[in-house]
Amino acid sequence: MSAKPVNAAIEGWHTLNTDKPQLLGSRCDSCGTYYFPKMLKYCRNPGCDSSDFSEVPLSRTGKIWSYTNACYKPPEPFVADDPFVPYAIAAVELAEEQMIVLGQVIKGVDVDQLKVGMDVELVLETLHETEEDTKVTWKWKPVA
Amino acid sequence: MSNDIAILGVGMHPWGKWGNNFVEYGVHAARAAIADAGIDWKDVGFVSGAATMRNGYPGYVAGATFAQALGWQGAEVNTSYAACASGSQALAAARTKILSGECEVALVVGADTTPKGFLAPAKGYRPEDPDWVRFYLGITNPTYFALYARRRMDVYGDTEEDFGLVKVKNSEHGFTNPNARYKKKFTLDDVAQSAMVADPLRLLNVCATSDGGAAMIVCSMDYAKKMGKGDAVKVAAISTVTPTFASEVVEMPDISTDSAAAAGVEAHRFRASLPVKAYEEAGIGPEDVSVAEVYDLSSALELDWYEDLQFCKRGEAAQLVREGVTKLGGRLPVNTSGGLACFGEAVPAQALAQVCELTWQLRGQAGDRQVDNAKVGITANQGLFGHGSSVIVKR
Numbered sequence: 001m002s003a004k005p006v007n008a009a010i011e012g013w014h015t016l017n018t019d020k021p022q023l024l025g026s027r028c029d030s031c032g033t034y035y036f037p038k039m040l041k042y043c044r045n046p047g048c049d050s051s052d053f054s055e056v057p058l059s060r061t062g063k064i065w066s067y068t069n070a071c072y073k074p075p076e077p078f079v080a081d082d083p084f085v086p087y088a089i090a091a092v093e094l095a096e097e098q099m100i101v102l103g104q105v106i107k108g109v110d111v112d113q114l115k116v117g118m119d120v121e122l123v124l125e126t127l128h129e130t131e132e133d134t135k136v137t138w139k140w141k142p143v144a
Numbered sequence: 145m146s147n148d149i150a151i152l153g154v155g156m157h158p159w160g161k162w163g164n165n166f167v168e169y170g171v172h173a174a175r176a177a178i179a180d181a182g183i184d185w186k187d188v189g190f191v192s193g194a195a196t197m198r199n200g201y202p203g204y205v206a207g208a209t210f211a212q213a214l215g216w217q218g219a220e221v222n223t224s225y226a227a228c229a230s231g232s233q234a235l236a237a238a239r240t241k242i243l244s245g246e247c248e249v250a251l252v253v254g255a256d257t258t259p260k261g262f263l264a265p266a267k268g269y270r271p272e273d274p275d276w277v278r279f280y281l282g283i284t285n286p287t288y289f290a291l292y293a294r295r296r297m298d299v300y301g302d303t304e305e306d307f308g309l310v311k312v313k314n315s316e317h318g319f320t321n322p323n324a325r326y327k328k329k330f331t332l333d334d335v336a337q338s339a340m341v342a343d344p345l346r347l348l349n350v351c352a353t354s355d356g357g358a359a360m361i362v363c364s365m366d367y368a369k370k371m372g373k374g375d376a377v378k379v380a381a382i383s384t385v386t387p388t389f390a391s392e393v394v395e396m397p398d399i400s401t402d403s404a405a406a407a408g409v410e411a412h413r414f415r416a417s418l419p420v421k422a423y424e425e426a427g428i429g430p431e432d433v434s435v436a437e438v439y440d441l442s443s444a445l446e447l448d449w450y451e452d453l454q455f456c457k458r459g460e461a462a463q464l465v466r467e468g469v470t471k472l473g474g475r476l477p478v479n480t481s482g483g484l485a486c487f488g489e490a491v492p493a494q495a496l497a498q499v500c501e502l503t504w505q506l507r508g509q510a511g512d513r514q515v516d517n518a519k520v521g522i523t524a525n526q527g528l529f530g531h532g533s534s535v536i537v538k539r
Contacts, residue, residue, distance in 0.1 A: 009280065009281075010271045010277065010280070011271070013271075028406070031406040031407070031409075032405055032406045032407070033390075033402075033403050033405060033406045033409070034403035034405050035403065036400050037271070037277075037399075037400075044389060044402065045389055045390075045406050045409060046389050047406075047408060047409075048406065065291075065295065065394075066291040066292070066294045066295040066298070067291070067294055068286075068287055068290035068291050068293075068294055068342045068343050068344075068345075069290075069342060069343045070282055070283075070284065070287065070342060071339070071340050071341055071342065071343070072341060074279060074282050074283075074284045075279060075284075076267065076279070077265070077267065077276060077279055077280045078279055078280060078281075078282050087282065089282070089283060089287055089291075091291050091394050096405070097403050097405055098390070098403050098404040098405045098411070099390075099400055099401050099402065099403040099404070099405070100394045100400060100401040101399065101400045102278070102281075102283055102287075102394060102399045102400065103281070103399075104281065104282055111294075111343045115298060116294070116295060116298035116299060117298075127280075127281070137281060
């Protein structure tokens with residue numbers, strides 16, 4: 001492993017602190033609807049016409065709504081390890097935000113270790129490397 | 145006043161994978177529908193096409209493309225795009241034109257051809273495009289269907305074998321369908337031995353993309369009577385409602401759902417809302433349905449549809465397939481055509497193909513696939529970006 005700089009795979013979508021990272025979303029100042037990815041222009045609640053939003057960090061723990069895995073290499077822009085290593089994916093319910101967010105599950109955890117309703121927390125893990133840096137993204141990790 | 149219109153003719157080009165120009169499939173289907181209706185092409189006053197997004201400009205203006213291919217004769221044209229519901233929206237446009245009295249006879253047609261390999265998004269760094277985001281993060285189409293399937297297993301106790309039973313049933317149904325692409329009677333063992341794609345879905349649980357074309361001639365009830373076909377199969381309802389905020393289920397290509405955190409906002413299930421309007425409009429209920437065609441993008445998704453169409457309570461769909469209720473010979477056969485399992489998806493043609501199958505069923509012309517005394521049929525499908533449809537036909 002090199003000492004390459006660490007950057008977010010998608011800039012500005014989560015904090016970069018390795019201890020307790022959080023997704024960065026937004027919240028409508030008028031009705032309280034949350035958005036991830038963040039929305040700063042128009043509220044999609046049909047009962048609200050606000051255009052004022054605050055950027056907010058989202059809950060970093062939630063419960064698994066469902067889960068699966070990827071047994072085959074996805075097409076670009078996904079950057080696959082060679083050889084391709086399958087990974088699990090979880091859809092996670094955030095209680096405060098009342099929304100579901102998808103993400104990969106950390107390396108080494110497959111579907112047989114997951115269950116609907118399981119508590120998970122958000123962590124950062126490498127998505128792929130480039131020549132200049134290591135691209136990290138959010139992943140879900142079962143809470144021990 | 146009745147909002148019924150008559151289905152005078154239906155026609156299809158078989159599904160397959162040849163990569164030919166989509167126009168030839170559409171023309172083949174349209175000519176078959178015109179012949180089936182017993183009218184002349186020049187009698188058609190409105191051509192309503194379902195667009196294809198993969199064939200350049202001719203695909204974006206499919207209505208005009210088909211009208212030109214059949215020979216310009218002055219008819220008005222329209223083109224609809226609504227992902228998997230494109231065919232239903234094209235049908236809805238024709239119905240509106242007919243019921244408003246602006247035209248008597250309309251041709252509705254959709255066709256597609258498929259490129260080889262993955263439909264990958266455009267390159268570059270494009271985080272504003274949810275389709276780019278999800279592929280970058282490693283989330284493909286089967287991911288979404290596998291999430292729905294796994295949730296059924298963990299919450300309702302469905303098994304991989306239940307999903308296999310759906311595939312086995314549909315492959316038996318499609319075996320004798322001349323328009324189906326895959327004609328093989330798969331066994332539970334074949335499904336279980338096929339490669340895992342996205343746990344719990346295996347290769348034989350997910351549908352392919354295909355070439356194909358489907359068309360219908362629809363007309364006013366007065367015109368049908370004039371033709372001596374007052375007893376033709378009728379379109380009794382077309383629902384193309386959009387979701388209601390907040391949408392509860394994570395849908396392709398998004399990586400999140402709406403938030404239901406605001407006061408007065410509840411989470412809603414989009415799929416379940418589609419047939420509600422159709423049943424209301426037709427003035428009938430799920431207990432009246434004799435046969436259904438539903439969008440089995442995965443064999444597990446077919447079970448979700450049973451519940452969304454109110455054929456059973458939520459969580460009880462697997463019981464219907466286990467007991468053979470939805471198999472030919474059962475009380476409520478589903479996907480007698482063979483469904484997407486035997487066809488593969490030809491997006492702009494698929495919703496029309498569903499109606500073609502139901503028309504043959506209600507006329508008693510479905511051959512080995514015939515459901516006894518079929519009187520009412522319903523379709524259901526759902527696609528990207530809040531598109532979906534449910535069509536009811538009756539005798």
